[in-house]
Amino acid sequence: MGFVQMDPTKDVDPPEALMKAMEEHIAKAVAAGVFLDGGGLDGGQECTEVRLAGGKVTTTDGPYAEAKEIVGGYSVLEFRDHAEAVEEARRLVELHQQHWPGWEGSVVVRRIWDAPPPQA
Amino acid sequence: MGSDADPVVHARVTAVWRRESTQLVAALVRVTRDVDLAEDLAQDALVAALEQWPDAGIPANPGAWLMTVAKRRAVDTFRRNAALREKTAELGHQMPDGQEAEMPDLDATVDHVEDDVLRLILLTCHPALTPESRTALTLRLVAGLTTAEIARALMVKESAVGQRITRAKRTLAEAGFALDLPVGRERTERLDDVMSVVYLIFNEGYTATAGDAWVRPDLCHEGIRLARMLAALEPRHPDVHGLQALLELQASRLPARTDAAGHPVLLEAQDRARWDQLLRRRGLAALDRALAVARERDLPIGSVTVQAQIAACHARARTAEETDWPRIAGWYDALAASAPGPVVEVNRAVAHGRAFGPQAGMAVLDAVDPAALPGSHLLPSVRGDLLARAGRHREAADSFAEALALTGNEAERTLLTGRREECLRAAGDR
Numbered sequence: 154m155g156f157v158q159m160d161p162t163k164d165v166d167p168p169e170a171l172m173k174a175m176e177e178h179i180a181k182a183v184a185a186g187v188f189l190d191g192g193g194l195d196g197g198q199e200c201t202e203v204r205l206a207g208g209k210v211t212t213t214d215g216p217y218a219e220a221k222e223i224v225g226g227y228s229v230l231e232f233r234d235h236a237e238a239v240e241e242a243r244r245l246v247e248l249h250q251q252h253w254p255g256w257e258g259s260v261v262v263r264r265i266w267d268a269p270p271p272q273a
Numbered sequence: 274m275g276s277d278a279d280p281v282v283h284a285r286v287t288a289v290w291r292r293e294s295t296q297l298v299a300a301l302v303r304v305t306r307d308v309d310l311a312e313d314l315a316q317d318a319l320v321a322a323l324e325q326w327p328d329a330g331i332p333a334n335p336g337a338w339l340m341t342v343a344k345r346r347a348v349d350t351f352r353r354n355a356a357l358r359e360k361t362a363e364l365g366h367q368m369p370d371g372q373e374a375e376m377p378d379l380d381a382t383v384d385h386v387e388d389d390v391l392r393l394i395l396l397t398c399h400p401a402l403t404p405e406s407r408t409a410l411t412l413r414l415v416a417g418l419t420t421a422e423i424a425r426a427l428m429v430k431e432s433a434v435g436q437r438i439t440r441a442k443r444t445l446a447e448a449g450f451a452l453d454l455p456v457g458r459e460r461t462e463r464l465d466d467v468m469s470v471v472y473l474i475f476n477e478g479y480t481a482t483a484g485d486a487w488v489r490p491d492l493c494h495e496g497i498r499l500a501r502m503l504a505a506l507e508p509r510h511p512d513v514h515g516l517q518a519l520l521e522l523q524a525s526r527l528p529a530r531t532d533a534a535g536h537p538v539l540l541e542a543q544d545r546a547r548w549d550q551l552l553r554r555r556g557l558a559a560l561d562r563a564l565a566v567a568r569e570r571d572l573p574i575g576s577v578t579v580q581a582q583i584a585a586c587h588a589r590a591r592t593a594e595e596t597d598w599p600r601i602a603g604w605y606d607a608l609a610a611s612a613p614g615p616v617v618e619v620n621r622a623v624a625h626g627r628a629f630g631p632q633a634g635m636a637v638l639d640a641v642d643p644a645a646l647p648g649s650h651l652l653p654s655v656r657g658d659l660l661a662r663a664g665r666h667r668e669a670a671d672s673f674a675e676a677l678a679l680t681g682n683e684a685e686r687t688l689l690t691g692r693r694e695e696c697l698r699a700a701g702d703r
Contacts (some may be wrong), residue, residue, distance in 0.1 A: 184387065185292070186501030189551055229551065231494070236288035247333055 156261045157225040171252035191228030238262045282327045293336040294417035299389035318343040391506045398467040401448040406441035407470045416495045426492045471499045514563035515578025521556030522584035525549040541593040576612035598628035615645035631663035650679035666700035
C-alpha cells in the first residue's frame with residue numbers, strides 16, 4: 154500500500170505530463186502482475202475527519218488539515234519484500250519530480266496486515 | 274556476489290533486479306537468440322550494479338542502466354565472435370551466407386517489451402521441456418527467482434534445480450527453438466502450455482504435495498503474478514483471464530485456509546470475513562473479462578475458466594449455507610465433459626453430494642476406477658465424507674483410515690485423523 158502525500162498550498166492539479174507518465178508506469182506494474190488497485194484522491198474540498206479524542210467526537214475539515222497535507226492518491230501493490238516496495242515508492246517520487254516542477258511531497262509505504270503465515 | 278557490499282544497498286539492488294530482470298532477460302534473448310548468453314549478460318549487468326551503485330548511487334532509471342551495460346557486453350561478445358569468424362575465414366572455412374557478423378538492432382529492444390516477455394514465457398514453457406523443467410525455468414527467467422529461492426519453493430535440492438535449468442537450456446539450444454511469436458492455432462496451443470505451467474506453480478503452493486505446511490504462499494504468489502502478467506500480455510484470449518480469475522479467487526481464500534496453528538480449514542468451515550476482499554473482487558472482475566472476451570470473439574471458454582466459474586460460485590456465497598451447490602454441480606458436469614479425469618470426477622462427486630444428497634455423490638464416486646488414482650488419499654477421504662453425511666459412520670471411519678495411510682502431508686493427516694475420530698465417536702453413540 155502506498156500513499157502519495159503532498160502539500161496542498163502548492164498547485165493541486167497535476168500536470169498532464171505527470172498523468173501520462175503515471176499511466177505508463179501503472180500499465181507496466183499491471184503487466185508485471187504487482188498492481189492490485191489504486192487511484193487518485195480528490196484535492197480535499199470534500200475531505201472530513203471525524204475524530205474521537207478524550208471522549209469527545211470532533212469534526213475537522215480533512216485528516217491532514219493541521220499538518221497542511223493532503224493525500225493525492227493511493228495504490229495497492231504486491232511485492233515480495235519491503236525493499237521492493239521502497240523501490241516502487243522511490244520511482245513514484247522520481248516520476249513526480251520529473252514531471253511536476255516544484256512538487257513537494259512523499260510516498261508512504263505501509264504493509265497491509267494479513268493473517269499470520271501458517272506455521273512451518 | 275557482493276557479500277562485502279552495504280546490506281541496505283544490496284537489498285535495493287536486489288529489489289531493482291527483481292523488478293527489471295524479466296524485461297532485461299527477455300530483450301536479451303531476442304537479441305542474442307541464446308538463453309544461456311542472455312542470462313549471463315543479465316547477470317554481468319547485475320554484478321556491475323552491485324559494484325558501482327554502492328558508490329555512485331542507484332541511477333534514476335536503473336532498468337535502462339542495466340540494459341545499457343548488458344548491451345555493451347553483448348556487443349563485446351558479438352565483436353569477439355566476429356573476430357573469431359574472421360580467423361575461421363582466413364583458415365579457409367567460409368561461413369555460410371546470412372551468418373555474417375551483422376550486429377542486431379540493439380536499440381530496438383525497448384520498443385517491444387510486451388512481445389519480449391511473452392516470447393520469453395512461451396520459450397520457458399516450450400513443449401520440448403518436461404513440466405518440471407518448464408516450472409524451474411519459468412521461475413528462474415520470468416519470475417526472476419534465484420536458484421536457491423526456487424529450490425526452497427519447490428522443496429528440492431539447489432543442485433537439482435541448477436541441473437534442471439542447465440539441462441532445460443541445453444534442450445532448448447538443441448531444439449533450435451523458434452523465437453517468432455506463434456500465430457493462430459499454434460499460439461492458442463502454446464498459451465495452453467504456458468497456462469498449465471502457471472497453474473502448476475500456483476497449485477504446488479496451494480496444496481503442497483510434500484512437507485509439513487499445507488500451503489506455500491510464496492509459490493502461490495509467483496503463480497498469481499505470472500497469471501496476471503499473462504492476462505496483460507494476451508488480453509484477447511479468454512482463458513488467460515479465466516486463469517487469472519481462478520488464481521485470484523483461490524488466493525483470496527488463503528488467509529482463511531489455515532488456522533492459527535497452521536492446520537487446514539475446509540471451505541465450508543472457513544471464516545469468510547478473512548477472505549481477501551480485494552482479491553475476491555479482482556477474481557470476479559477477471560472472470561467477467563474472460564466471458565466478455567469469449568462473447569465478443571465468439572470463442573468457447575476452456576476448462577480453466579469453468580474452474581473459475583466454480584470458484585466464483587463459492588466466492589459469491591456470503592455463508593457456506595448460501596452456496597449454490599446445484600449450480601456448482603452443473604459446472605462440474607461441464608468440466609467433466611471438457612476436461613475429463615478422475616480428479617474432476619471426485620470433485621464432481623462432492624458437488625453432487627452437496628447438491629442432491631450423499632447418495633447422488635456416491636453414485637458419481639462409485640464410477641471412478643480406484644486404479645486411476647493410485648496412492649491418492651482423495652478417493653477414500655471423499656468417500657469417508659459422503660458416508661459420514663449418509664450417517665454410515667463406521668464405514669466412514671474405515672475410509673478415513675484408508676485415506677490416512679495414503680497422505681504424505683502432515684497437516685492433512687491431522688485433519689483426517691480428526692474426522693476419523695469424529696466418525697468413531699458417532700458410531701459408538703449408536
